[in-house]
Amino acid sequence: MINALLALLAFQLIGEVLVRALDVPVPGPVVGMLLLFVALRARGSVPEALQHTAGNLLSNLSLLFVPAGVGISAHLALLWDSWWQLLLTILLSTLLTLLVTALVMRSAIRVVAQRDRQEA
Amino acid sequence: MDQQLYSIWVYLAQTPLLWLTATVGTYQLAVAVARRLGAPALLNPVLLAVLVLVGLLWATGTPYATYFEGAQFVHFLLGPATVALAVPIYRAERKLRQVLLPGGVALLAGAAMGVVAAVLIGRALGLPELVLRSLAPKSITTPIAMGIAEAIGGLPSLTAVLVILTGMTGALCGSEALDLCRIRDQSVRGFALGLASHGLGTARALQLDAEAGAFAGLAMGLNGAMTALLVPPLIRVLGL
Numbered sequence: 001m002i003n004a005l006l007a008l009l010a011f012q013l014i015g016e017v018l019v020r021a022l023d024v025p026v027p028g029p030v031v032g033m034l035l036l037f038v039a040l041r042a043r044g045s046v047p048e049a050l051q052h053t054a055g056n057l058l059s060n061l062s063l064l065f066v067p068a069g070v071g072i073s074a075h076l077a078l079l080w081d082s083w084w085q086l087l088l089t090i091l092l093s094t095l096l097t098l099l100v101t102a103l104v105m106r107s108a109i110r111v112v113a114q115r116d117r118q119e120a
Numbered sequence: 121m122d123q124q125l126y127s128i129w130v131y132l133a134q135t136p137l138l139w140l141t142a143t144v145g146t147y148q149l150a151v152a153v154a155r156r157l158g159a160p161a162l163l164n165p166v167l168l169a170v171l172v173l174v175g176l177l178w179a180t181g182t183p184y185a186t187y188f189e190g191a192q193f194v195h196f197l198l199g200p201a202t203v204a205l206a207v208p209i210y211r212a213e214r215k216l217r218q219v220l221l222p223g224g225v226a227l228l229a230g231a232a233m234g235v236v237a238a239v240l241i242g243r244a245l246g247l248p249e250l251v252l253r254s255l256a257p258k259s260i261t262t263p264i265a266m267g268i269a270e271a272i273g274g275l276p277s278l279t280a281v282l283v284i285l286t287g288m289t290g291a292l293c294g295s296e297a298l299d300l301c302r303i304r305d306q307s308v309r310g311f312a313l314g315l316a317s318h319g320l321g322t323a324r325a326l327q328l329d330a331e332a333g334a335f336a337g338l339a340m341g342l343n344g345a346m347t348a349l350l351v352p353p354l355i356r357v358l359g360l
Contacts, residue, residue, distance in 0.1 A: 005200070008200040008203045008204055009200060011203045011206075012199045012200055012202075012203050015203070026271070026348045026349065026352075027202075027263075027264055027267025027268060027270075027271065027348060028199070028267070029198075029199045029200075029202035029203055029263060029264070029267065030202065030264055030267070030344065030345055030348045032199075032202070032203040033202055033203050033204075033205050033206045033209075033341075033344075033345065034206070034345060036203055036204075036206035036207075037206040037209055037210055040206060040207070040210040041210065041213075046207055046210060046211065050207065051207060053204070054204035054206075054207040054208075055207075057197065057200060057201045057204050058201060058204055058205070058207075058208070061201055061261075061319060062147075062164075062165060062166050062319065063143075063144065063147045063194065064194055064195065064197050064198045064201055064262075064263070065166050065198075065262045065280060065283075065284065066143055066146075066147050066166060066169050066170060066173070066191070066194065067143060067187075067188060067191030067192065067194050067195040068195060068198075068262060068266060068276065068277055068280035069166060069167075069169075069170035069277075069280050069281055069284060070143075070170055070173045070174055070177070070184065070187060070191065071184060071188075071276070071277025071278070071280060071281075072170065072174065072277065072278070072280075072281045073174045073177055073178070073184050074184045074277060075275065075277065075278050075281075078251070078278070079281075082246075082247055082248075082251070085242070085245040085246060085247050086242075086247070086251070086282070086285075087285070088241075088245060089238060089241045089242040089245055089247065089255065090238075090255075090258065090282065090285050090286050090289055091289055092237070092241050093234065093237035093238040093241050093242075093258075094259070094286050094289040094290055094294075094316055094317060095289070095293070095294075095297050095316075096233060096237045097230055097233045097234040097237060097259055097315070097316040098290060098294050098297060098298070098312045098313065098315075098316035098317070099297060099298075099301055099312070100229055100230060100233045101226050101227075101229065101230030101233070101311065101312040101315045101316060101339075102226075102298055102301065102303045102308050102309065102311075102312035103301065103303070104225055104226045104229040104230070105219075105222050105223065105225070105226035105308045105311055105312070106303060106305065106308050108221060108222030108225045108226060109219070109222040109305070109308070111222075112221055112222055
């Protein structure tokens with residue numbers, strides 16, 4: 001378990017260092033995630049301890065959102081001023097994103113299937 | 121007696137222990153309450169815990185900075201948790217390869233739409249620039265979204281709340297919207313839910329169908345990385 005934790009921390013650390021060294025506006029943990037993915041591919045399997053620790057961490061992911069969410073107490077005035085604009089923006093943009101993703105993916109699956117049929 | 125209570129409070133207010141315990145305890149309580157009531161989407165445990173803690177801070181006159189000294193230990197784990205997302209993505213890799221091309225095209229379109237729609241609709245409704253910057257990464261999972269908001273000059277704590285509201289929108293009416301558009305392929309439904317509304321959309325997809333759940337988790341992880349890459353150039357194009 002300590003080894004798995006060490007691996008997660010080390011990949012995050014490498015990510016943070018790389019992001020700063022290369023001056024790219026991508027969060028360090030995202031680079032850490034990509035590097036760990038590459039490492040897992042190279043290894044060809046997930047170590048059992050890492051599987052276990054990652055599973056534990058991700059199954060309690062929503063707890064980790066709470067401290068940031070409480071930060072809203074610092075922005076109550078802003079929310080009070082524009083609550084309906086925020087809610088409407090979120091509702092419309094989320095549904096738009098959802099449907100565009102679904103429709104594009106469905107069309108692309110059809111195009112690929114059609115091409116495969118023509119080749120066969 | 122009052123004097124003693126006061127000195128205990130002074131001690132507790134100075135150590136991170138109190139608010140760390142309150143954060144974990146309130147969350148567990150919120151999970152238990154939500155489960156008791158059949159886990160309705162509107163009673164998201166995160167939202168519930170946040171509301172209770174904001175009330176506690178307000179009632180005790182505690183500033184957020186003091187609260188965060190304790191809660192930062194929980195908050196810190198978001199980084200390692202983001203790195204850990206590599207594990208489920210790696211495990212779903214074979215499934216991913218089956219829909220590599222359609223999934224990739226949908227990922228690109230959906231990630232861009234998530235950012236562009238949020239910024240343009242928000243701007244049309246007159247939201248200030250600081251809020252628009254905080255809105256841009258709202259489709260993706262909180263740790264990544266907060267990192268992006270920080271990098272582009274938004275408010276990470278505001279982003280966290282907007283992300284949670286986005287997740288609740290997808291969980292509440294995403295499936296119905298897909299029904300209206302007659303999208304029945306479970307892989308497509310799951311992919312769209314995970315992409316547009318991250319972990320909360322993924323939880324909803326898992327409730328509806330196992331295959332949809334797997335694709336939702338995959339889309340959530342992929343969109344986290346894709347949005348991180350797309351936001352900086354996109355907000356420049358959008359003039360932010």
